[in-house]
Amino acid sequence: MRFFPACIALAIALPMSAQLGFPRDGRPNIILIVADDLAAGDLGSYGQTQVRTPHIDRLAAEGARFTDAYAGSPHEAASRSSLMTGHHGGHGAIRGELQAPLAPGDVTLGEVLRSVGYRCVALGKWGLGWEGTTGHPRQQGFEEWLGYLEARDALNPYPTRLWRNEDTYTPWENRSGLAMVHVEDLIVGAATNIMRFNPDRAFFTYYASNLPRSRESRSSAGSGGTRPGRYAQQPWPPAERLKAEAISRLDDSVGLIFAGLAKYKLLTNTVIVFTSDQPPAPAQALRIPSSSTPVPAPAANAPDPLSESSLRVPLIVWWPGVIQPGLIITNPVAHWDLLPTLANIGRTTRPGSIDGTSLLPLLLQLEPKDPPRPLYWEFNEPPGAQACRSNEWKLVLTSTNTPPALFHVGADPTATNNVAAQHPDITQVLTDFIQSARHPWIPPSRPPPTPPWHTGTNALPPRP
Numbered sequence: 001m002r003f004f005p006a007c008i009a010l011a012i013a014l015p016m017s018a019q020l021g022f023p024r025d026g027r028p029n030i031i032l033i034v035a036d037d038l039a040a041g042d043l044g045s046y047g048q049t050q051v052r053t054p055h056i057d058r059l060a061a062e063g064a065r066f067t068d069a070y071a072g073s074p075h076e077a078a079s080r081s082s083l084m085t086g087h088h089g090g091h092g093a094i095r096g097e098l099q100a101p102l103a104p105g106d107v108t109l110g111e112v113l114r115s116v117g118y119r120c121v122a123l124g125k126w127g128l129g130w131e132g133t134t135g136h137p138r139q140q141g142f143e144e145w146l147g148y149l150e151a152r153d154a155l156n157p158y159p160t161r162l163w164r165n166e167d168t169y170t171p172w173e174n175r176s177g178l179a180m181v182h183v184e185d186l187i188v189g190a191a192t193n194i195m196r197f198n199p200d201r202a203f204f205t206y207y208a209s210n211l212p213r214s215r216e217s218r219s220s221a222g223s224g225g226t227r228p229g230r231y232a233q234q235p236w237p238p239a240e241r242l243k244a245e246a247i248s249r250l251d252d253s254v255g256l257i258f259a260g261l262a263k264y265k266l267l268t269n270t271v272i273v274f275t276s277d278q279p280p281a282p283a284q285a286l287r288i289p290s291s292s293t294p295v296p297a298p299a300a301n302a303p304d305p306l307s308e309s310s311l312r313v314p315l316i317v318w319w320p321g322v323i324q325p326g327l328i329i330t331n332p333v334a335h336w337d338l339l340p341t342l343a344n345i346g347r348t349t350r351p352g353s354i355d356g357t358s359l360l361p362l363l364l365q366l367e368p369k370d371p372p373r374p375l376y377w378e379f380n381e382p383p384g385a386q387a388c389r390s391n392e393w394k395l396v397l398t399s400t401n402t403p404p405a406l407f408h409v410g411a412d413p414t415a416t417n418n419v420a421a422q423h424p425d426i427t428q429v430l431t432d433f434i435q436s437a438r439h440p441w442i443p444p445s446r447p448p449p450t451p452p453w454h455t456g457t458n459a460l461p462p463r464p
Contacts, residue, residue: 086350202346231244385399
């Protein structure tokens with residue numbers, strides 16, 4: 001069977017309608033963009049002044065920006081699972097560093113939106129199941145899928161193996177091991193191509209980018225590597241110039257999304273949600289001086305895995321004509337709120353057993369129907385830790401032998417001043433919540449398969 005580049009492979013022969021514009025059933029198109037290891041402070045709309053992100057900043061200027069948005073977990077797979085299923089870390093099936101497939105009983109964003117007619121497409125980095133498992137995107141509500149199934153495979157940004165539905169193919173540009181085309185270029189091409197087909201049916205595109213994490217050039221023989229580019233003349237260390245370029249390259253992709261929506265007359269009936277799976281690890285954090293960053297970069301040594309700098313992510317929602325431009329929302333929210341929010345936007349019901357709460361009332365500046373609820377996280381590597389945030393208070397439990405740490409995040413946004421001794425009543429209430437917030441969990445014992453380039457088959461060429 002012959003395979004084609006991603007942007008062609010997704011061009012499935014569906015009936016074209018002469019009329020472009022709002023889908024016939026009135027539901028808006030939805031694009032969920034998830035960056036890989038991006039901190040809120042890396043973006044201009046969150047205070048970064050040195051790295052240029054005009055298209056993402058446009059999303060914020062014309063839509064809503066959340067100042068206190070959190071990842072679902074400090075573990076990457078668990079965070080992506082939380083976003084996809086609406087469960088926080090105490091209830092999700094995936095909770096640790098070792099990946100596990102989503103289970104048949106997990107209800108995903110794809111399944112929720114597909115149930116009311118959305119054309120659901122997943123692109124990019126999946127990391128929630130591999131071939132032959134129930135965690136495959138096509139087993140979890142997505143009609144079409146293109147990208148990396150397993151997260152370690154995604155460490156190669158110049159793929160010699162991508163999955164297209166149930167099959168694999170090698171992008172012809174990267175054959176013979178040449179780093180000629182970055183996966184981002186293939187994925188954004190597929191994302192814009194989706195807009196061309198069957199415009200009478202609303203689409204949901206889950207766009208899980210490899211950027212800014214995948215920024216390294218893998219071959220001196222190829223032209224697809226991330227170069228310092230627009231930051232080549234900056235007086236920063238080489239690694240920081242590459243990080244900055246990778247962030248701006250992600251912003252370029254958002255610009256191409258805008259261009260595609262304009263071309264196919266979809267700007268007025270599409271919702272774009274932009275976030276990140278989690279902040280970068282301390283060693284990978286952007287360290288370019290900026291005049292204003294709301295959440296400082298982590299220290300070089302490993303921080304508390306449930307600290308603000310380890311959990312805080314950007315969250316921007318763009319919906320022209322519906323959301324007031326430039327809206328700033330300070331309510332604490334988390335990844336698990338996205339499933340009920342997008343279900344609400346898609347005019348369908350949310351699964352009854354999830355932890356998330358719809359953010360649509362906040363986006364429409366209405367009084368929320370659901371009362372404020374605490375947010376919960378857990379870290380499942382030894383020695384383990386748990387945390388919660390309730391309104392302006394955050395409590396962290398690091399072990400049974402360490403006293404709880406309580407922070408007033410409103411007055412202390414980096415959560416560095418422990419005030420548990422001054423507020424024993426609040427400490428006790430939040431401790432009781434943490435102790436009741438999780439279901440029993442058995443860590444997975446079966447690791448995902450080893451990517452072929454780890455074993456010498458289709459191995460990566462040496463770095464320059």
